[in-house]
Each structure stands twice: as structure tokens, then as C-alpha cells.
Amino acid sequence: MREPKTGNNKYLKELNQATILDLIRTTAGISRKALADRTGLSATATGAIVKELLGAEFIREVGEGKSSGGRKPVMLELNPDSYYAFGFDIDMRFIYAVVLDITGKIHYEEKWENKSSLTPEEAVRQIRRIFDTVVSDLKLRKERILGVGVSIPGMLDITTRKIYLAPNLGWSDVDIREGLSQELDVPVYLDNEAMCSAFCENWLGICRGVEDFICINIESGIGAGIFVRGKIYRGYTGSAGEVGHISVDENGPRCKCGNVGCLETMASISAMAQKYRELVGETCPAVSENTIDQNFEALLKGAREGEPACLRIFRTAAVSLGKAIGYLINAFNPQTIVLGKKFPQYAGLVLDDIAKSAARTALAHLAESCTIVPSSFGENSSALGAAIIPIRKLFGK
Amino acid sequence: MREPKTGNNKYLKELNQATILDLIRTTAGISRKALADRTGLSATATGAIVKELLGAEFIREVGEGKSSGGRKPVMLELNPDSYYAFGFDIDMRFIYAVVLDITGKIHYEEKWENKSSLTPEEAVRQIRRIFDTVVSDLKLRKERILGVGVSIPGMLDITTRKIYLAPNLGWSDVDIREGLSQELDVPVYLDNEAMCSAFCENWLGICRGVEDFICINIESGIGAGIFVRGKIYRGYTGSAGEVGHISVDENGPRCKCGNVGCLETMASISAMAQKYRELVGETCPAVSENTIDQNFEALLKGAREGEPACLRIFRTAAVSLGKAIGYLINAFNPQTIVLGKKFPQYAGLVLDDIAKSAARTALAHLAESCTIVPSSFGENSSALGAAIIPIRKLFGK
Incomplete structure (x- = not known):
């Protein structure tokens, strides 16, 4: 009224x-x-x-x-350099940390490595340590810090913001927001990792002013942040965007979710790394994130050097990814699909294959009206997006 | 401001x-x-x-x-019986016509049959004839008619509301809104057929008060109307919800869209009617909508009588439909999926199969939070939804 x-x-x-x-x-x-x-x-x-x-x-x-x-x-x-926001992205082996001012300028950006996956308590302590160090290094005044956003690779309760499952971190049913707010004494916001990346694309990236888009993160898993009518779309329980579990191959491998041929088992970094291991004849399972990364690096090197078997791994994955993108285009009719996180590293090798595959599965006029692009950010897009949460609030978003 | x-x-x-x-x-x-x-x-x-x-x-x-x-x-x-709205749904062989008052009470409901598909001009003339007859029969005062909604089985331009393609009607690039407004001298609103059904479910049906839901119409084709945050979701160019063209079987039949195994080729009424024809040994192609309906009726009769081959046709289609529903649940995380148009006629035979199949393709916690239900309306849901367009406007929606 x-x-x-x-x-x-x-x-x-x-x-x-x-x-x-x-x-x-x-x-x-x-x-x-x-x-x-x-x-x-x-x-x-x-x-x-x-x-x-x-x-x-x-x-x-x-x-x-x-x-x-x-x-x-x-x-x-x-006014640049006037008010600031922190963004953290808690990953399996890293914590990405950024500081932005309200103009979106990056004042700090660092990737902190951990030997192993952190417990919630360890994550809170480490964020506290990084926060204190950066506040002191950048000589930030506490009252000029709008807040801290934290990106979580998992599902959050839509109202309480409790983490009810972050499978890769091994966390379930934890609330780190309250602990962090007390430790840091500034407002703390938690959000899903793919949704954070979507915030980043919408505020700083290629989707500025784009009302309807989907940001798909390709990492060890695959997830999406979806914007509908200019706002993040969360769905009924807050878990919209689980596109990594769309099945794209009836004869594909079994996924940990129970289904077969999920996009994640076909086109994620782990899936491609696993195929590379099979190619070079490694037989013991690739358990650690570390091994995945090393194998992926080797695969990428091979593909860049024109090794046909390596290129084939990328292209097969691209066809699966394009197929799922085609489904999403039919259902959402988005203006843009941004592919992020590790994807920009190999975008040049596969972007055409993805577009062709998507055009085969999507209706022609819908495929034509949708642009598929690599993100201009790297693996820090979720940390950037997390920092944008308190900044957006200042502007009434 | x-x-x-x-x-x-x-x-x-x-x-x-x-x-x-x-x-x-x-x-x-x-x-x-x-x-x-x-x-x-x-x-x-x-x-x-x-x-x-x-x-x-x-x-x-x-x-x-x-x-x-x-x-x-x-x-x-x-006040019931005070102000009214007309809804028309232009189908291949029928025009469904309804009159609602502002409380949602139905005052008129009729299915007008046509020998063959109408041209746009014929459709305008016939709507005019029905409108005039009903206005006179119900003794409606013109100033008490809020408007006329028309449901189109096709795609409309998101701003001009011109029909750019209604394949089943054989219409492309036509504007019937202006002609109709002049003929009827009341506001005329055009919308996509599945979106109209979604309006109906949201205003009168099972999705009253449901913010995020998908209404899937099963007819000769398959399409969906999607509600996001309490409002219809149109997508970038107005064509969101083309779920009939999500591929669910890599070895399935070729669809007229060019892709193979589209949901429409597996689970639509035409697909099931075609399978029934093959079952009973008919070989000439089922060209007319008429033949589709007759074959579908016979199939339904067989299934209701417990004929295993007929039941198998329904159940195979249900598995495909459930699969696509699983994808949509993963992407949209909706609260409800309503299945409408012809579906309620055979819901009892397949609802369990659909739920099971969806639960196999969707992530468990997303499948659990989503209810899959048959529409409580029949084939008139789009006409009802069309009538609701002018009524919604009265209430600022």
C-alpha cells in the first residue's frame, strides 16, 4: 500500500x-x-x-x-574506497577470500590452501583469522564493513540459512552463520555456491542487466544459479539449479545420487579427470581432490598440445553438457547461459561443440535467442558473489 | 518510489x-x-x-x-453475478468457450466443434458468434464484461502479443487481438495455452497460493506453464515451458522439431494413440486429430479393462513423463507439478509409475518436497485460465 x-x-x-x-x-x-x-x-x-x-x-x-x-x-x-564487503568461498581444499568496495573494485583476493577438508569450527576460525589479517593490512574501519558473505558448496535451509548438507565438505545440519557473526561482529550472509556465482555474473559480469540467465559452475561437481526476472530463483525449498543431476546418458556411469548418466558423471572436472586416468592407465581410484586437479591439469595440457585422445575427452563431455543446456533452454528460455569456475580454462576447446549440441536438443528459436558464454571470472566467482550479497542490500536489491 | x-x-x-x-x-x-x-x-x-x-x-x-x-x-x-469474463481456447478441432464471474463461478461452458482447423479469420468470426450468442442468452450487460481471454496453442511475441507460430493450427505471424477487440468491443488478451492452464490452476485449482509450480498439459503435444514466485514465468522471448521437447530417449523416434526421443514423441496423446494403432495393426498414418482421439479412446478403454498391452503403452509413456518431471524437479525445485488436459482421464492408471520414475531421476530431497498431482480440471483448463486473465487484472495481479 x-x-x-x-x-x-x-x-x-x-x-x-x-x-x-x-x-x-x-x-x-x-x-x-x-x-x-x-x-x-x-x-x-x-x-x-x-x-x-x-x-x-x-x-x-x-x-x-x-x-x-x-x-x-x-x-x-x-565513492570508491569508502565501504567494503568480504566474500569467502569454502571449498574442499581452499578458502577463497575477497574484499570489494561498493563500486565492485577488488581490494583483496587470495586463495588459502588447506591440507584437508575443514570442519565447520575450523572454517569459522580460519575465516576469522583471514578477516582480522585483512582488516588490519588494508586498515579498514570496522564501521565501513557492510558485511561478510560466505559461499557454501551445499544446500541451505531457505529460511534459517542453516547448512543442511554440504556433501563435499562432509557437513550436515550446521549453523556457522551465528558463530561467524559473533566472531566477526559484522552482518554475515550465507548462500549456495552456484547462486553466489550467479550474483557475481549479474552484478559484475556478463549478465549485468540480464533478467533471465543460468550460471552453470563446472568443478568437481556441476551446479547452477538461476536468475528469473532479475532475481535469484531459489525454488520451493531453496535448492533450484541442481542441473548436475540431470541424466544425459541412459548408459552412463552410476552417480552417487543413485541415478545413472547424471551430467556430473559425464562433464564435471572429476569425470574428465577420471577418464584421463583411464586413458593413461592409472587404475587405483582418484580419491582426493588433489588427484583430480593434477589429472585435470595433465589432461588440459594434453588437449592444448593437440593430443587427440585428450581432446576427445573434452569434446565428449561438451556434447553431454550441451545436451543438458538444450533441456534448460527449452524449459527456461533464458537470454544467457554462463559457464563458470574451471570452464573458462578450456572454453576455447569446446564452446562450439557445446553450442552445436545444445542447438540439437533445444528448439531452434529458443536456441537462437540464447547466448552461451564462458564466465569472465575464474574460480573466485563464488567468493566475489558472496561479497556482493551485503553490497546488493545497500542498493535495495 | x-x-x-x-x-x-x-x-x-x-x-x-x-x-x-x-x-x-x-x-x-x-x-x-x-x-x-x-x-x-x-x-x-x-x-x-x-x-x-x-x-x-x-x-x-x-x-x-x-x-x-x-x-x-x-x-x-x-459479489457473484456482477462482472464477467469470457475465455476461449482455440484448439485444432474445437473452440472451448467459458464465462466466469469475478468469484470464479462458471456461468457458461461449451465445446464447439469444427470440421477442420480454422483460419485466423474464421476463428475471429466464430468467437464473435459465440460471444454474441452467449451475451444475449445470459443477458449480460456489455459494461459488466471485464474482457475476453484467448488461449492459443502456440508462441506469442512477448510484447506485441502477435502469434508468431501456432504449428497445429497452421498459423504464423498473425495478430488476431486487434481484430477481436474491434469485433467484440471489450478488452482482449491473448496467451499461450499452457500458460493459461497454469493461470487456471493458480486461481481456481490446486495451486492456489502455491508460489512455484509447473503445470504440464498432456494433449496431442506436451507443453508447460511455469509459475515462479507467484507469477507466470515467460522467459526471455516468452517461450519458457517447452518441456515437450526435452529428450528422454536417445533411441526414441524422431520428433518434428528435428531431435530424437522428445517427451512429446514418447508420452503425448498422439504418441500413445500411434502405439495403439501399431498394436492393433493399423498401418496408414494417423493424420487427423480425429483419428488420434478415436485411437486414444480405444486405448483407454482397453487399459481400463485391464488389457496388458494397453496398460503397457500407458506405463511406458508414464516412465518417460516421470523422467522429464525428474529433470524439471532438479532444475526448478517446484512445490507442485500438476498434470492436465487429457491426463486426468488416465491419471489413476499411471500416477504411481510417474512418481516412481521422477523419484529415480530427481535428487531425493527435491523429489520428496514436490507433489505430483492430476489437474482437477479437464480439457477446458486453458479456456478457464484465459477468462481469468481479465479477472486477475481487476485484483491488481
Whole structure:
């Protein structure tokens, strides 16, 4: 309702402030007058909000715009180096850590290696250590830290944000958010890893302004973050995007989920690494993430050197991936499909195969209207996306 | 923005009116005071809106509610038999026509048969004839007709609402909306057939209040209408939900789309009718919709009588359908999947097989949180959903 009876003025004020701030973000160099015109707010109200935002250093004045007669208007833009957000991505063997400012500029980026998979308590402690070190190194003022986003390779309860299953970490039914909030004394947000990467693509990457897209992460497993009408799509229980378990080959290998021929068993990094092991005649099982990575590196090297057997492994995987992408195109009719995490490392070898395979499974007019592209980020896309969660909130998203 | 500078009071008034009206719709027997409490509008503003709605006969007063001390409050409800909407579903051999009032009560329902597929001009003329007859028979006042919704078995341009392809009707690049608006002199809305059925399930059926669901229509083809966060999901170009072209069998028959083993070639009414023809030894191709229907009826009769070969046809189709449903559950994590159109006729024979097959392809926790149910409507769900388009608008949806 637009005519509230009792005082939610604070809410309205925050809403108007977020809207103004978002206009300044999306329209580089905008004047107070343009802000008033675009929002429908009065010049006085706009002026008051701008003054507050300037005072708090969220924005700054920059140069002068073109005059349409009178005094040249002062242009406004986001203030870089003013407010910051941390993003962490807890992986099996790494913690990726980033710090962004509100303009999206990266101030810190590091991959912290762990000997083995962390327990929830160890993860909390390590995040705390990294956070403290970076705050001190970058000389960040605590009140200028908007929050910390944490990307989890697993499923979270849609309301409580408890992790109910992170199979690769061996975690189930844990709540690390509360512990972290207490340790860090800033707001902490948890989200699924593929959904974090989708935030990253939507805020900083190729899907800026794209309403309907799917971001598919190719790693040891395969998962997707889906944007629908400009917002993340979570589904009924918060687990939308489990595209790694779409079956693409009736005669394919059995997946740990119980089904056969899941995309994950055909086109993930582990699946390709396993095929490479078979190729070179290794017989003991590739148990550790470490072995997967080493085999994948060797496979990639072989393919880049034109080794036909290595290329064949990539191309077979690409056909399976394209097939699943075709299904998703038929169901979602997205504008863009971004392939991320490890994918950009070998995109050049397989992008054509994927597009062809997708075009075979999708209806022609739907395939034609969808662009399939590699992510411009690497394996840090989820950490970046996690950092974007507190930043998005500032802009009312 | 909540503080508009210049006069969009008309817009605000309509918005408040729609909100009040929707509260009256969803809360059977609500008082003026409860309306004010729920909306945050003042008693005076609420009273004025209610007065207007009563005057225009959208709502009526009904009995008295419980008093919380003072005078017993008068309760409000939607006025049945006050305002109406028409829905038409243009099929290959039929036009389904319905009239609903704003409470969703059906006042007219008819299946008009055509000897052959209609041209766009013929369809416009026939709709006009049906409309005029029904208006006169039901003695409807023109100003009480909110509009006409038309369901099209094809793809519509997302902005212009031009039909760019309705393969079964043999229509391409036609605009029947403008012609119809002129002929009927009421607002006309066109939408895709499966999306119309989804509107029907969401407004009148099992998916009332369900935010995320997929309505799959099983007819001569297979298509889906998808609701995401309480709203129809159209995708980038308006064609989301082409689930009939998800391939479920690499060795399946070639589909007219070019791919092999599309769900439509495995589990549609035509596919099952074709298998029945093969079973009984008919060899000439089943060209007309008529032959499909007759064969399907015979197949259904056989299956109901326990004929194993007939049951096998249904069950094989059910396994394919369940498989595709499993993919959709993994990708969308919906709360409900409704199966409609011809499906309710044979739901009892196959529902278990479908659920089992879906549970095999979907991740366990996603399959468990999703209910697969037959529609409680028949083949008229798209006509009903089409009629709901103008009704929804009244309630600001």
C-alpha cells in the first residue's frame, strides 16, 4: 500500500535512499535534478538524501555535467574506497577470500590452501583469522564493513540459512552463520555456491542487466544459479539449479545420487579427470581432490598440445553438457547461459561443440535467442558473489 | 518510489482499490476495520473505497461478524453475478468457450466443434458468434464484461502479443487481438495455452497460493506453464515451458522439431494413440486429430479393462513423463507439478509409475518436497485460465 497509516517512515526513507543510491550506481555521473526526475521525488527530498549520502561518504561529487541553460549541474558517483564487503568461498581444499568496495573494485583476493577438508569450527576460525589479517593490512574501519558473505558448496535451509548438507565438505545440519557473526561482529550472509556465482555474473559480469540467465559452475561437481526476472530463483525449498543431476546418458556411469548418466558423471572436472586416468592407465581410484586437479591439469595440457585422445575427452563431455543446456533452454528460455569456475580454462576447446549440441536438443528459436558464454571470472566467482550479497542490500536489491 | 511528485493519484487509487478487492477475495467475509488494519490505510480511505466498490457492485455486504465490544461489524464479500469474463481456447478441432464471474463461478461452458482447423479469420468470426450468442442468452450487460481471454496453442511475441507460430493450427505471424477487440468491443488478451492452464490452476485449482509450480498439459503435444514466485514465468522471448521437447530417449523416434526421443514423441496423446494403432495393426498414418482421439479412446478403454498391452503403452509413456518431471524437479525445485488436459482421464492408471520414475531421476530431497498431482480440471483448463486473465487484472495481479 502506498498510504501507510502509521509510522514506517524509516522504511520509506531507507527505500528512497537505496533507490537513489542504485540510480547513482547504474548511471555513472548523474545530477540531482536527473535523480529527482527519475524517481519522482521532490527536489528538496532528493537534495536531502544526496546530502546524507555525501555526508556518509557513500557517494562523491565529480566534475560538472552539461548545462541545459542555467548553472552547470554537479554530477554524482559512487565513492570508491569508502565501504567494503568480504566474500569467502569454502571449498574442499581452499578458502577463497575477497574484499570489494561498493563500486565492485577488488581490494583483496587470495586463495588459502588447506591440507584437508575443514570442519565447520575450523572454517569459522580460519575465516576469522583471514578477516582480522585483512582488516588490519588494508586498515579498514570496522564501521565501513557492510558485511561478510560466505559461499557454501551445499544446500541451505531457505529460511534459517542453516547448512543442511554440504556433501563435499562432509557437513550436515550446521549453523556457522551465528558463530561467524559473533566472531566477526559484522552482518554475515550465507548462500549456495552456484547462486553466489550467479550474483557475481549479474552484478559484475556478463549478465549485468540480464533478467533471465543460468550460471552453470563446472568443478568437481556441476551446479547452477538461476536468475528469473532479475532475481535469484531459489525454488520451493531453496535448492533450484541442481542441473548436475540431470541424466544425459541412459548408459552412463552410476552417480552417487543413485541415478545413472547424471551430467556430473559425464562433464564435471572429476569425470574428465577420471577418464584421463583411464586413458593413461592409472587404475587405483582418484580419491582426493588433489588427484583430480593434477589429472585435470595433465589432461588440459594434453588437449592444448593437440593430443587427440585428450581432446576427445573434452569434446565428449561438451556434447553431454550441451545436451543438458538444450533441456534448460527449452524449459527456461533464458537470454544467457554462463559457464563458470574451471570452464573458462578450456572454453576455447569446446564452446562450439557445446553450442552445436545444445542447438540439437533445444528448439531452434529458443536456441537462437540464447547466448552461451564462458564466465569472465575464474574460480573466485563464488567468493566475489558472496561479497556482493551485503553490497546488493545497500542498493535495495 | 513512495513519494510521487506529480499526480499519479489515479494510479494510487486504483492500486489501493485492487488491494482491497483482493483482500476481500482472499479473506471470505472481512470487515472494513480488518481491511484498514491489513492495508495500513486509514478508516476513512478504506471506507471510501469500500463505498465505491459497493456502488459499482463488485462487492456486497453479507451478515454480521463477531463483535469485539461495540457494534457488530458488517462483513464484505465479492459479489457473484456482477462482472464477467469470457475465455476461449482455440484448439485444432474445437473452440472451448467459458464465462466466469469475478468469484470464479462458471456461468457458461461449451465445446464447439469444427470440421477442420480454422483460419485466423474464421476463428475471429466464430468467437464473435459465440460471444454474441452467449451475451444475449445470459443477458449480460456489455459494461459488466471485464474482457475476453484467448488461449492459443502456440508462441506469442512477448510484447506485441502477435502469434508468431501456432504449428497445429497452421498459423504464423498473425495478430488476431486487434481484430477481436474491434469485433467484440471489450478488452482482449491473448496467451499461450499452457500458460493459461497454469493461470487456471493458480486461481481456481490446486495451486492456489502455491508460489512455484509447473503445470504440464498432456494433449496431442506436451507443453508447460511455469509459475515462479507467484507469477507466470515467460522467459526471455516468452517461450519458457517447452518441456515437450526435452529428450528422454536417445533411441526414441524422431520428433518434428528435428531431435530424437522428445517427451512429446514418447508420452503425448498422439504418441500413445500411434502405439495403439501399431498394436492393433493399423498401418496408414494417423493424420487427423480425429483419428488420434478415436485411437486414444480405444486405448483407454482397453487399459481400463485391464488389457496388458494397453496398460503397457500407458506405463511406458508414464516412465518417460516421470523422467522429464525428474529433470524439471532438479532444475526448478517446484512445490507442485500438476498434470492436465487429457491426463486426468488416465491419471489413476499411471500416477504411481510417474512418481516412481521422477523419484529415480530427481535428487531425493527435491523429489520428496514436490507433489505430483492430476489437474482437477479437464480439457477446458486453458479456456478457464484465459477468462481469468481479465479477472486477475481487476485484483491488481
